[in-house]
Amino acid sequence: MPTKDPVKIEGKNTWEEGRSKSVTFIVTEDCQLRCKYCYLVGKNKSGRLEFDIAKRAIDYLLREREFITENSVVLDFIGGEPFIEVDLIDRVCDYFKARAFEENHPWFNSYRFSFSTNGLLYHDDGVQRYISKNKSHLSIQITIDGTRAKHDLQRVYPNGQGSYDDVVRNIPRWLEQFPDSSTKVTVSSGDIPFIRESVLHLWKLGIKEVNINVVFEDVWKPGDDERFEEQLVSLADEIINKKLYESYSCSFFSKSLGQPYRDNMNWCGAGKMLAVDHLGNFYPCIRFVGFSLQKRAALMLGNCFDGIDRNRLRSFLTLDMASQSPAECLDCDVASGCAWCQGANYDSADTETIFQRATYLCKMHKARVRANNYFWNKLSRKLHQDLRAQS
């Protein structure tokens, strides 16, 4: 009998998952790219975090020990493109470390700095200096969407030119520095035909963990679910036939997917995390900041001067699945793993509420469940056959 599970497809948990406070600093609202599926619809050059604002926010977070009780913290730097502001980030990180040490705060011994970057500046001297200085506390995720065709379909410069070549050249150095890194792939309607080859391509590049999700907005066209399912089934065949499940992971496939609901937990962590913008305003997550929203005004929880309005947190901290889901979701036989984004829900709701779940993804989720079932049933049979053959 094999001593350990050979199937790695489901990936690994993130650092201190569920036990750390996640604080997102939106260091800039600017980005070199204009990705077509990006939820940040209001990119601009003026929204830049000032060091003094970041200091105030950190002081507030460290001071509120009774309110913010997590013993670990992930400071997530996001944009726009965060590495545009690497010098500022460096100062903010230094300040955090110094203050956490002075305060004898548990976070001093348990922190991560996390980045989601487009990777265009990864080779930059300033970025590399920052990485050298903080390497043991860093998680960096470069977003590369797959093949050149898939990537350049969505991730383009303002002039429409694709960014694949400028990102891919930085991938080897990134993987050398952070061998276990993952990337996050986003799928919109137009790039469904590229899913299979994109996942395989990323694995070939050496990125062993591919986290992939479809956009939460209402972009889906008739037949997208069927095309999506075909891509995933085809990918499943390739993974099984070539035993790629032994070395690689892809978040499309999960054993916990496609069951009736067993608990009443909210899917999204908005409100348990915190986002800080350049004015020092606090939000439940970046998806509630003005430049992320298409229809609604920003939903703020407070700011670094006056603190968090705890009344505004109450709905986020008590929100459960049942209170926001239509009956068809609660009765759904394949509900588990069906994702939603609280910010996207808020933006598309009929009233200003986080208690109305958008169901744009229903057909896409069901397609994913069918492909996922196909994958696990077929893999299970193959593993049994392999086992019998060995014995």
Add this chain to the structure above:
Amino acid sequence: MLKYLLVVLSESSAPFCYYEKKPRKNPKRDLLPLKSLEEAVIFALKNNLKVNFLYPDHKLDKAYNALIDEVDHVKIVPFGSRETYPDSILVIESDGFPAAGELKGLRDENIIFRLRKNDLGKLSSRLNLLLMKCKRINLVLMDIEAYGAEDFEQYRRQLETVSDKMLKLSAKKDPPELSVLTDRLALDRMNNCSAGLKHLTVAPDGKLYLCPAFYYGRAGDTLGGIRNDIPIKNRHLLELKYSPICRICDAYHCRRCVFLNKKLTLEVNTPSSQQCRISHIEREASRLYLQKLKEAGGNPVALADIPEIAYGDPFEIVETKKLSIADFKKL
């Protein structure tokens, strides 16, 4: 199911709940248009609705009075208009509290007493005066968003004092009711304001709102003109079932004011910390009051005890009382 309609006859009608009225302009021009009043009355008649008319402090034209008389109704009037409109519910403001002489003529009144935070220290003395003259007092605490720990403690002490007075009055044949102390005694389920579910409001602009506060406070959009199919988007969020905090709570008398919820927490179904703390201070006062009543051997012996609890805000226990999907569906 709708049971009654609130009709705000004027911009300057007596506010009877947590909102503030608008400054009075021209008394004639700030009236609900006569045509809108007629629509409201007909709507009420067609839908078997009782009507609560909110009166301004000036007299209405005959045409208004004639229309009002066409439907079963209750008048809610400012204290100053009590002689013009006898047998009405009177609204008394703590910052314009009537002089002793003005209270003399009162007898078995039904009163809404709106207490400003600044007047919290006078609560028991004011209530002691009113309780002698009334059969029921609905207490409305204004400015609750500004309440802090000291205010909660002061409110608790004030209710304790009032409770002693109520206990003495309980020996009377028809003892007075005080909403925040006596309502909880006989309740075994939530009995809240139910704006949008049991009642709607016609505002002075002739349009429908969830309640007057949504007109005056501008916390939400109008529901449109008076018509049969009233579109209330996300109406289900007004129901108890869809409030994760309230559905596990047994402060049954709480108003669950959806306007204050929206104002303070940004969600109609989520009560603020202040709302919960105040309702639990009242719940505890009711619990102790009931105990004393039973010890005194009065009528309430048949009422079920109110359990002692260790929290002052159900938000503190939501995690431990989270419903399963199956239990949620049963609600």
